[in-house]
Amino acid sequence: MSAAGLSSARRVSPKHICWGLLVLCLAALFPLQSQIDRDIGIYARISDVLYVPPGTNLKLLCLGNEGLVADVYWTRVVQYFGREHMEGARGEFRLLAPLLRITTELDPQLLIAYRFGAIFLMTKQPVGAGDPQAALQLLRRGIVANPNYWRLWQDLGFVYYWELHDYKMAAKIFAMGSRQPGADYWMKALAGTVAAKGGDLQTSRLLWSEIYRHAENDAIRNTAEYHLAALTAKEQIDQLNGLLEIYKRKAGHEAHSFRELNALGLMSGVPVDPSGVPYVIGADGCIALGKRSPINLRLLQ
Numbered sequence: 001m002s003a004a005g006l007s008s009a010r011r012v013s014p015k016h017i018c019w020g021l022l023v024l025c026l027a028a029l030f031p032l033q034s035q036i037d038r039d040i041g042i043y044a045r046i047s048d049v050l051y052v053p054p055g056t057n058l059k060l061l062c063l064g065n066e067g068l069v070a071d072v073y074w075t076r077v078v079q080y081f082g083r084e085h086m087e088g089a090r091g092e093f094r095l096l097a098p099l100l101r102i103t104t105e106l107d108p109q110l111l112i113a114y115r116f117g118a119i120f121l122m123t124k125q126p127v128g129a130g131d132p133q134a135a136l137q138l139l140r141r142g143i144v145a146n147p148n149y150w151r152l153w154q155d156l157g158f159v160y161y162w163e164l165h166d167y168k169m170a171a172k173i174f175a176m177g178s179r180q181p182g183a184d185y186w187m188k189a190l191a192g193t194v195a196a197k198g199g200d201l202q203t204s205r206l207l208w209s210e211i212y213r214h215a216e217n218d219a220i221r222n223t224a225e226y227h228l229a230a231l232t233a234k235e236q237i238d239q240l241n242g243l244l245e246i247y248k249r250k251a252g253h254e255a256h257s258f259r260e261l262n263a264l265g266l267m268s269g270v271p272v273d274p275s276g277v278p279y280v281i282g283a284d285g286c287i288a289l290g291k292r293s294p295i296n297l298r299l300l301q
Helices: 003-011 014-043 055-062 066-086 096-106 111-122 132-145 150-162 167-178 186-197 201-213 218-251 258-263
Strands: none
Touching: 055 066, 066 096, 066 111, 066 218, 096 111, 096 132, 111 132, 111 150, 111 218, 132 150, 150 167, 150 186, 150 201, 167 186, 186 201, 201 218, 218 258
16 A cells, blocks of 8 residues: 555544444435335334434444534424424324433533423423423423523423422422522512412413513424413403303393393403404303314313
8 A cells, every 4th residue: 555545544533434334324224214104104103213322322422523413303302393293182292301311411501402392391282292290300400400590490490380280399499590690580579479379370471471582493482372372261261251150140041142141231242262263152151162273271271
Protein backbone atom coordinates (compact mmCIF):
# COMPACT_ATOMS: atom_id res chain seq x y z
CA MET A 1 0.00 0.00 0.00
CA SER A 2 1.25 3.48 -0.84
CA ALA A 3 2.03 6.14 1.72
CA ALA A 4 -1.01 8.08 0.52
CA GLY A 5 -3.16 5.02 1.05
CA LEU A 6 -1.83 4.49 4.57
CA SER A 7 -2.49 8.16 5.42
CA SER A 8 -6.05 7.89 4.14
CA ALA A 9 -6.65 4.74 6.17
CA ARG A 10 -5.44 6.43 9.34
CA ARG A 11 -7.97 9.21 8.83
CA VAL A 12 -10.88 6.73 8.96
CA SER A 13 -11.43 6.56 12.71
CA PRO A 14 -13.48 3.91 14.56
CA LYS A 15 -16.04 6.64 15.28
CA HIS A 16 -16.58 7.22 11.56
CA ILE A 17 -16.83 3.49 10.93
CA CYS A 18 -19.48 3.08 13.67
CA TRP A 19 -21.54 5.98 12.34
CA GLY A 20 -21.32 4.59 8.82
CA LEU A 21 -22.55 1.19 9.94
CA LEU A 22 -25.38 2.76 11.95
CA VAL A 23 -26.53 4.82 8.98
CA LEU A 24 -26.43 1.78 6.68
CA CYS A 25 -28.46 -0.29 9.16
CA LEU A 26 -31.12 2.39 9.54
CA ALA A 27 -31.27 2.87 5.79
CA ALA A 28 -31.77 -0.87 5.31
CA LEU A 29 -34.54 -0.99 7.92
CA PHE A 30 -36.60 1.81 6.37
CA PRO A 31 -37.72 0.07 3.14
CA LEU A 32 -38.27 -3.17 5.05
CA GLN A 33 -40.46 -1.41 7.61
CA SER A 34 -42.40 0.43 4.90
CA GLN A 35 -43.07 -2.78 2.97
CA ILE A 36 -44.25 -4.65 6.06
CA ASP A 37 -46.53 -1.72 6.97
CA ARG A 38 -48.08 -1.86 3.50
CA ASP A 39 -48.46 -5.64 3.54
CA ILE A 40 -50.00 -6.19 6.95
CA GLY A 41 -51.27 -2.74 7.89
CA ILE A 42 -52.97 -2.41 11.25
CA TYR A 43 -52.46 -6.06 12.16
CA ALA A 44 -48.79 -5.55 12.98
CA ARG A 45 -47.48 -2.01 12.89
CA ILE A 46 -43.73 -2.51 12.81
CA SER A 47 -43.37 1.26 13.33
CA ASP A 48 -44.45 0.68 16.94
CA VAL A 49 -41.39 -1.44 17.71
CA LEU A 50 -38.58 0.16 19.67
CA TYR A 51 -35.41 -0.86 17.90
CA VAL A 52 -33.14 0.45 20.64
CA PRO A 53 -32.63 -0.14 24.38
CA PRO A 54 -33.39 2.52 27.02
CA GLY A 55 -31.64 5.86 26.59
CA THR A 56 -28.86 5.20 29.07
CA ASN A 57 -27.61 2.35 26.87
CA LEU A 58 -28.35 4.16 23.63
CA LYS A 59 -25.78 6.77 24.64
CA LEU A 60 -23.08 4.25 23.81
CA LEU A 61 -24.22 4.32 20.20
CA CYS A 62 -24.52 8.10 19.97
CA LEU A 63 -20.77 8.72 20.05
CA GLY A 64 -21.14 12.13 21.64
CA ASN A 65 -24.23 13.17 19.64
CA GLU A 66 -26.82 12.56 22.38
CA GLY A 67 -28.47 15.96 21.90
CA LEU A 68 -29.04 15.38 18.19
CA VAL A 69 -30.45 11.89 18.74
CA ALA A 70 -32.67 13.20 21.54
CA ASP A 71 -34.14 15.78 19.14
CA VAL A 72 -34.88 12.97 16.69
CA TYR A 73 -36.62 10.99 19.43
CA TRP A 74 -38.64 14.03 20.51
CA THR A 75 -39.85 14.40 16.93
CA ARG A 76 -40.80 10.72 17.06
CA VAL A 77 -42.77 11.34 20.27
CA VAL A 78 -44.80 14.13 18.66
CA GLN A 79 -45.48 12.06 15.55
CA TYR A 80 -46.46 9.02 17.60
CA PHE A 81 -48.78 11.05 19.83
CA GLY A 82 -50.42 12.67 16.81
CA ARG A 83 -51.04 9.32 15.14
CA GLU A 84 -52.50 7.67 18.24
CA HIS A 85 -54.62 10.75 18.91
CA MET A 86 -56.02 10.67 15.38
CA GLU A 87 -57.05 7.04 15.91
CA GLY A 88 -59.33 8.12 18.77
CA ALA A 89 -60.60 5.19 20.84
CA ARG A 90 -58.16 2.84 19.08
CA GLY A 91 -55.16 4.86 20.16
CA GLU A 92 -53.15 3.01 22.82
CA PHE A 93 -50.19 5.33 23.54
CA ARG A 94 -48.34 2.31 24.93
CA LEU A 95 -44.96 3.50 23.64
CA LEU A 96 -45.38 7.11 24.75
CA ALA A 97 -43.75 6.78 28.18
CA PRO A 98 -40.80 4.66 26.90
CA LEU A 99 -40.13 7.10 24.06
CA LEU A 100 -40.15 10.03 26.48
CA ARG A 101 -37.83 8.19 28.85
CA ILE A 102 -35.34 7.54 26.07
CA THR A 103 -35.55 11.16 24.89
CA THR A 104 -34.92 12.67 28.32
CA GLU A 105 -32.21 10.20 29.28
CA LEU A 106 -30.34 11.15 26.12
CA ASP A 107 -30.76 14.88 26.81
CA PRO A 108 -31.79 15.62 30.43
CA GLN A 109 -31.98 19.34 29.59
CA LEU A 110 -34.52 18.97 26.77
CA LEU A 111 -37.20 20.88 28.69
CA ILE A 112 -39.92 20.69 26.04
CA ALA A 113 -39.93 16.89 26.33
CA TYR A 114 -40.69 17.05 30.06
CA ARG A 115 -43.28 19.83 29.82
CA PHE A 116 -45.36 18.72 26.89
CA GLY A 117 -44.62 15.04 27.31
CA ALA A 118 -46.29 15.26 30.71
CA ILE A 119 -49.40 16.76 29.13
CA PHE A 120 -49.49 13.99 26.53
CA LEU A 121 -49.23 11.40 29.32
CA MET A 122 -51.67 12.83 31.85
CA THR A 123 -54.55 13.82 29.53
CA LYS A 124 -57.40 11.33 29.66
CA GLN A 125 -58.05 8.92 26.83
CA PRO A 126 -58.89 9.11 23.98
CA VAL A 127 -57.24 12.55 23.80
CA GLY A 128 -54.10 11.42 25.65
CA ALA A 129 -52.56 8.42 27.38
CA GLY A 130 -54.48 8.84 30.65
CA ASP A 131 -51.43 7.97 32.76
CA PRO A 132 -50.87 10.72 35.37
CA GLN A 133 -48.43 8.60 37.37
CA ALA A 134 -46.14 8.36 34.33
CA ALA A 135 -46.45 12.13 33.94
CA LEU A 136 -45.39 12.62 37.57
CA GLN A 137 -42.36 10.35 37.10
CA LEU A 138 -41.31 12.24 33.98
CA LEU A 139 -41.60 15.65 35.65
CA ARG A 140 -39.79 14.55 38.80
CA ARG A 141 -36.87 13.35 36.66
CA GLY A 142 -36.96 16.71 34.92
CA ILE A 143 -36.83 18.62 38.21
CA VAL A 144 -33.85 16.54 39.38
CA ALA A 145 -32.02 17.31 36.13
CA ASN A 146 -33.15 20.97 36.03
CA PRO A 147 -33.79 21.98 39.66
CA ASN A 148 -34.00 25.74 39.01
CA TYR A 149 -36.47 25.64 36.12
CA TRP A 150 -39.69 26.75 37.81
CA ARG A 151 -42.11 25.76 35.06
CA LEU A 152 -41.51 22.07 35.75
CA TRP A 153 -42.84 22.73 39.26
CA GLN A 154 -45.84 24.43 37.65
CA ASP A 155 -46.50 21.40 35.45
CA LEU A 156 -46.09 19.01 38.39
CA GLY A 157 -48.73 20.99 40.29
CA PHE A 158 -51.03 20.80 37.26
CA VAL A 159 -50.95 17.00 37.32
CA TYR A 160 -51.88 16.88 41.02
CA TYR A 161 -54.60 19.46 40.45
CA TRP A 162 -56.35 18.16 37.32
CA GLU A 163 -55.79 14.44 37.22
CA LEU A 164 -55.31 13.41 40.86
CA HIS A 165 -57.52 16.12 42.41
CA ASP A 166 -55.02 16.38 45.24
CA TYR A 167 -55.45 20.12 45.81
CA LYS A 168 -53.43 20.22 49.00
CA MET A 169 -50.39 18.71 47.24
CA ALA A 170 -50.96 20.91 44.18
CA ALA A 171 -50.93 24.03 46.36
CA LYS A 172 -47.73 22.84 48.06
CA ILE A 173 -46.04 22.23 44.69
CA PHE A 174 -47.09 25.64 43.35
CA ALA A 175 -45.72 27.28 46.52
CA MET A 176 -42.39 25.46 46.12
CA GLY A 177 -42.25 26.43 42.46
CA SER A 178 -42.91 30.08 43.31
CA ARG A 179 -39.60 30.13 45.23
CA GLN A 180 -37.54 29.03 42.23
CA PRO A 181 -35.41 31.57 40.33
CA GLY A 182 -37.41 33.62 37.82
CA ALA A 183 -40.81 32.22 38.82
CA ASP A 184 -43.78 34.36 37.73
CA TYR A 185 -45.57 36.23 40.48
CA TRP A 186 -48.85 34.42 39.89
CA MET A 187 -47.41 31.09 41.08
CA LYS A 188 -47.58 32.22 44.70
CA ALA A 189 -51.10 33.58 44.21
CA LEU A 190 -52.11 30.35 42.50
CA ALA A 191 -50.90 28.33 45.48
CA GLY A 192 -53.23 30.28 47.75
CA THR A 193 -56.17 30.04 45.33
CA VAL A 194 -55.86 26.29 44.91
CA ALA A 195 -55.51 25.77 48.65
CA ALA A 196 -58.67 27.82 49.27
CA LYS A 197 -60.94 26.78 46.38
CA GLY A 198 -59.77 23.33 45.34
CA GLY A 199 -61.38 22.20 42.08
CA ASP A 200 -63.11 25.49 41.29
CA LEU A 201 -63.88 25.80 37.54
CA GLN A 202 -62.43 29.30 37.29
CA THR A 203 -59.14 28.09 38.75
CA SER A 204 -59.07 25.27 36.21
CA ARG A 205 -59.71 27.81 33.44
CA LEU A 206 -56.81 29.92 34.69
CA LEU A 207 -54.45 26.95 34.55
CA TRP A 208 -55.46 25.78 31.06
CA SER A 209 -55.43 29.35 29.73
CA GLU A 210 -51.85 29.63 30.95
CA ILE A 211 -50.89 26.48 29.07
CA TYR A 212 -52.66 27.71 25.93
CA ARG A 213 -50.80 31.03 26.00
CA HIS A 214 -47.43 29.29 26.28
CA ALA A 215 -48.12 26.39 23.87
CA GLU A 216 -45.14 25.74 21.62
CA ASN A 217 -46.87 23.39 19.19
CA ASP A 218 -50.33 22.60 17.82
CA ALA A 219 -50.72 19.38 19.80
CA ILE A 220 -50.42 21.21 23.12
CA ARG A 221 -52.55 24.11 21.92
CA ASN A 222 -55.28 21.71 20.80
CA THR A 223 -55.21 19.85 24.13
CA ALA A 224 -55.67 23.14 25.98
CA GLU A 225 -58.53 24.10 23.66
CA TYR A 226 -60.28 20.77 24.36
CA HIS A 227 -60.11 21.40 28.10
CA LEU A 228 -61.19 25.03 27.84
CA ALA A 229 -64.15 24.04 25.65
CA ALA A 230 -65.13 21.35 28.18
CA LEU A 231 -64.94 23.90 31.02
CA THR A 232 -67.14 26.35 29.10
CA ALA A 233 -69.65 23.60 28.31
CA LYS A 234 -69.76 22.54 31.98
CA GLU A 235 -70.52 26.11 33.04
CA GLN A 236 -73.23 26.45 30.38
CA ILE A 237 -74.82 23.13 31.33
CA ASP A 238 -74.94 24.15 35.00
CA GLN A 239 -76.61 27.45 34.05
CA LEU A 240 -79.13 25.73 31.76
CA ASN A 241 -79.97 23.14 34.42
CA GLY A 242 -80.64 26.07 36.73
CA LEU A 243 -83.16 27.41 34.21
CA LEU A 244 -84.83 23.99 34.04
CA GLU A 245 -85.28 24.08 37.81
CA ILE A 246 -86.85 27.53 37.59
CA TYR A 247 -89.20 26.31 34.85
CA LYS A 248 -90.21 23.29 36.95
CA ARG A 249 -91.08 25.50 39.91
CA LYS A 250 -93.12 27.91 37.78
CA ALA A 251 -94.83 25.43 35.45
CA GLY A 252 -95.28 22.60 37.94
CA HIS A 253 -93.67 20.01 35.64
CA GLU A 254 -90.40 19.30 33.88
CA ALA A 255 -89.61 20.87 30.50
CA HIS A 256 -89.23 18.53 27.54
CA SER A 257 -88.04 21.07 24.98
CA PHE A 258 -86.42 24.49 24.85
CA ARG A 259 -89.60 25.85 23.28
CA GLU A 260 -91.25 25.54 26.67
CA LEU A 261 -88.52 27.66 28.27
CA ASN A 262 -88.83 30.18 25.44
CA ALA A 263 -92.58 30.43 25.98
CA LEU A 264 -92.05 31.21 29.65
CA GLY A 265 -89.49 33.90 28.80
CA LEU A 266 -86.57 32.12 30.47
CA MET A 267 -84.49 32.06 27.29
CA SER A 268 -84.69 32.55 23.53
CA GLY A 269 -83.81 30.06 20.86
CA VAL A 270 -81.87 26.82 21.27
CA PRO A 271 -78.57 27.05 23.19
CA VAL A 272 -75.43 25.62 21.59
CA ASP A 273 -72.19 24.33 23.07
CA PRO A 274 -68.75 25.88 22.33
CA SER A 275 -68.49 23.77 19.15
CA GLY A 276 -71.82 25.11 17.84
CA VAL A 277 -73.80 21.87 18.39
CA PRO A 278 -77.21 22.41 20.11
CA TYR A 279 -77.70 21.14 23.65
CA VAL A 280 -80.53 18.71 24.32
CA ILE A 281 -82.77 17.93 27.25
CA GLY A 282 -82.10 14.32 28.17
CA ALA A 283 -84.52 11.63 29.26
CA ASP A 284 -83.56 12.39 32.87
CA GLY A 285 -84.75 15.98 32.48
CA CYS A 286 -81.22 17.43 32.54
CA ILE A 287 -79.17 19.24 29.92
CA ALA A 288 -76.83 17.05 27.85
CA LEU A 289 -74.47 17.48 24.93
CA GLY A 290 -75.82 16.71 21.46
CA LYS A 291 -74.78 13.43 19.83
CA ARG A 292 -72.66 15.27 17.25
CA SER A 293 -70.81 17.34 19.83
CA PRO A 294 -67.00 16.88 19.92
CA ILE A 295 -66.88 18.23 23.49
CA ASN A 296 -65.52 15.66 25.96
CA LEU A 297 -66.73 16.35 29.51
CA ARG A 298 -64.77 13.34 30.78
CA LEU A 299 -61.68 15.52 30.60
CA LEU A 300 -63.00 17.29 33.71
CA GLN A 301 -63.52 14.14 35.78
